Amino acid sequence: MNVAERLPKFADAFPFDSFNRMQASAYPAIMERDENVVVSAPTASGKTALAELAICKTLADGGTALFLAPLRALTNEKESEWERFEEMGYSVYVVTGERDLSPRRAERADILVMTPEKADSATRKHDSARYGFIRDVDCCVIDEVHLLDSDRRGAVLEVTISRLRRLCGPRIVALSATMPNVDDVARWLDAPPECTFEFDDAYRPVPLEASVKTYSRGDNPFADKYRRLYRALDLAEPHIGDGGQALVFVASRQDTVRAAEKARDELAKRDVPMGARGDYDFHTEAQELQNQTLRKSVLDGVGFHHAGLAKGDKDRVEEWFKRGDVQLLFSTSTLAWGVNLPARCVVIRDTKLHDPLEGEVDMSPLDVLQMLGRAGRPGYDDAGYAYVVCQYSDKQRYEQLLSEGKEIESRLAGELDAHLNAEISLGTIRDLEDVMDWLETTFYYVRAQSAPDGYDFGGRLRERVRETLSRLVESGFVETGTDLGVEGTALGRLASRYYLRLDTAERFADLAARESVDEGAVLECVAGAAEFDSVSCRSAERDAVNSILSGSDSLDDDGHRKVLAILRASMTGSTPGELQSDAWVIRQNALRLLAALREFLDTFDAPVAANLARRTEARVEHGVSAGAVGLTAIDGVGAGRAQRLADEGMVTPADVVAAGQEGLVDAGMSEGVAETLLRNARDLPVVEVEWGEFPSSVGRGQNDMRELRVRSTAGGARANVAVTVNGVEMADTTAYLGETTVPAAVFGGSADEMTFEVTVAFPDLPVSPVSESRTVRVE
Structure with a gap:
């Protein structure tokens, strides 16, 4: 089927001249009908072209297409690939958490590219001006819809698609690697039989020979890695020696580097002819690499690839x-989920990996099948060879996976309470009937019909949902009205907004209910969150954890204590080497939780407590002292500059403004940096309290009403202004500074002196509260 003949207007969108047999079979359903489409096809069979066909039809009809990519790295790849559409006059816009969103560009885009997590966020905020563009999607292409079966991400994809369908009813085109229960996915998405395709291995461009190989396991996990490596090299060597290539998947970024270094030495010992050291042009190209280890390795024909490069x-x-x-x-x-990089031979060396949040876990069956599917180079190989290397006790399980595949299951059951709470908080569920209507839009409901023994709890699926709703009401996340309506409470809305597990939200609310909160309580509250329940503390890490905490914590679980130790060490930028491997992931998750806790404290406690959480968050993020943390509010100031400025006596943005450009230069900043920092500091508030003609004395029994003016002489921010008299609160207001006024009643009570204190706290800035006081004698 010739591309130019069928799609003359969009021929330039495809990097080939003819559709293959699989693509031609699905073409009529995608291009000549409007119903939803589900396609299950082997890896490397050309599913990307089906996504592009669906996009072309949407563009031809004047609509907007949304492409959901399984990984953030793949959104960037699509942006590059789809410059073809840009050259044809269509706008492609990638929306991810790592980029600043331009609502205007998103609204004008013809093709949106997002991850399921970002689409979830956008659909939750669809009624805001910032994310309103999500309501205008006409077609949603789901790449790798079998991600539904992912423990950590499946439920997010499921509820996002269900929400999107209720929101704007787009056409859904779902693409997947081979899955046995494609009909369940089709039934969930209301794809008719004519638009449901299950292409078997006969459509694979290169036949795949997959098998499971075992290794002799020892007592030392480190030595076992090398046993598996030598086994992998044994399997790959014949293919490499025959002019083919091999792709070996390992558990971590660090493992790719170590395995490549060891493999170079081992293959040299075996005298396997490899490398391009005599190729002058390739040697010159290799010198341009930033990674020095990689630069040496590729000259011997061995490379490594991971997201950190x-x-x-x-x-x-x-x-x-x-x-x-x-x-x-x-x-x-990561490489298996989108980069078109096949090899004659694929070996999975590691079937288990260390997850910072989960400890040692088995590699997902989805990942295993995705990796094995990379074996076989179309146009080069007559067959692809794929091997799983595992211990003998796991052999039967992997052989069954290779022979039968993996049915796609819903993962919503484990997170039903949190997602039901989110839908109620968003207002998409308003009463009990809506709850049942929502349930029927989920893949969970469809699978419960297909596999009642595993899902339906003996015919009690609806009852289980009612029980979940009752628990939400009892726990204060949801409230019900006399008309049987349901709506989210402030607690429920905050849990939804920050994607919290509900027991974590309760934990945060309990902290906000305390009489006083200090930095230690903030850190322990976050470290003990349910999101960290699966963190494990390895024996080699315990001494480092105990050294940091020194018994000054009240947490019982070793994993939670490890999280707390990482957070405390991060505040001073001194994380021990034993904790480094997990520190980044734990810290990033903790920062999200600290931001959530800050808003809990702002909502249920006081802005001063929220400000404490914000300063704690900034210390964890930047690794800066408590005295200098306020400087990190200035754009362009990190730990190093903050400490240099603090050493010169500048510890707040106000100090930087007062020092001026000359003072910053004297502190060691270049003139250009000083100018930029000063400009950014002036965007932040500099507090001034105007007491006016505030009396120094008052007669006993007399009253004198005064009004204090609090203003910023520089930038503005949301601020809480509180007035206390001898420690007792008299006035409290939250406003945008700017400028605000607060009343102060000067009265002659029984005390001989009254101390009036004005405290200005910024809940959203890591700047310490500013306080000023006046003492009035009572005569």
Whole structure:
């Protein structure tokens, strides 16, 4: 089927001239009908072209297409690939958490590219001006819809699609690797039989020979890695020696580097002919790599690839592998989920991996099948060879996975309470009937019909949902009216907004109910959150944890204590080497929780407590002292500059403004940096309290009403202004500074002196509260 003949207007959107057999079979359903479509097809069979067909039809009809990519890295890849659409006059816009969103560009885009998590966020905020564009989606293409079965991300994809369908009713085109129960997905998405396709391995461009190989396990996990590596090299060597290439998947970024280094030495010992050291042009290209280890390794024909490499290095490694200059490539699972980089031989060396939040876990069956599917280079190989290397006790399980595949299950059951709370908080569920209507839009409901023994709890599915709703009401997340209506409470809305587990939300609310909150309580509250329940503390880490905490904590669980130790060490930028491997992931999750806790404290306690949480959050993020943390509010100031300024006596943005450009230069800043920092500091508030003609004395029994003016002489921010008299609160207001006034009643009571204190706290800034006081004698 010739592309130009069928799609003359969009021929330039495709990097080939003819559709293959699989693509031609699905073409009529996608291009000549309007119903939802579900396609299950082997890896490397050309599913991306089906996504592009659906996009072309949407554009031809004047609509907006949304492409959901399983990984953030793939959103960037699509942006690059789909410059073809840009050249044809259509706008492609990527929306991810790592980029600043331009609502105007998103609204005008013809093709939106997002991850399920970002689409979830956008649909939750669909009634805001910032995310209103999500309501205008006409077609949603789900890449790798079998992600529904992912423990951590499946439920997010499921509820997001259900919400999107209720929101704007787009056409859904769902693409998947081979899955046995494609009909369940089709029934969930209301795709008719004519638009449901299950292409088997006969449609695979290169036949796949997959098998499971075992290794002799020892007592030392570190040594076992090398046993598996040698086993992987044994399997890959014949294919490399025959002019093919091998792709070996390992558990972590660090493992890709170590395995590549060891493999170079081992293959040299085995005298396997590899590498391009005599190729002057390739040697010159290799010198441009940023990663020095990679630069040495590729010259011997061995490379590694992971998400932490610079984009330029990754692009070059992919190009050299496609070109054949790199014959053996070690990678993490990310490479299997989208980069079109097949090899004659694929070996999965590691079936278990260490997750910072979960401890040692088995690799997802989805990941295993996705990786194995990379075996076989179309146009180069007659067959692809794929191997899983595992211990003998796991052999039967993996053989069953290879022979029968993996049915796609719903993961909503484990998170039903949190997602039901989210829908109620969003207002998409307003009464009990809505709850049942919502349930029927989920994949969970469809699978419960297909596999009642595993899902329906003996015919009690609806009853289970009612019980979940009752628990939400009892716990204060949801409230019911006399008309049987339901709506989210402030607690429920905050839990939904920050994607919290509900027991974590309760934990945060309990902290906000305390009489006083200090930094230690904030850190322990976050470290003990349910999101960290699966964190494990390895024996080699315990001494480092105990050294940091010194018994000054009240947490019982070793995993939670490890989280707390990482947070405390992060505040001073001194995380021990034993804790480094998990620290980044734990810290990023903790920062999200600290931001949530700040709003809980702002809502249920006081802005001063919220400000404390904000300063704690900034210390964890930047690794800066308590005295200098306020400086991190200035754009462009991190830990290093904050400490240099603090050493010169500047500890707040107000101090920086007072010092001026000359003072910053004297503190060691260049003139350009000083100018920028001063400009940014002036965007932040500098507090001034105007007491007016405030009396120094008052007669006993007399009253004198005064009004205090509090203003910022620089930038503005939301602020809480509180007035206390001898420690007793007299006035409290939250306003935008700017400027505000607060009353102060000067009265002659029984005390001989009254101390009036004005405290200004900024809940959203890591700047310490500003206080001023006046003492009035009672005569």
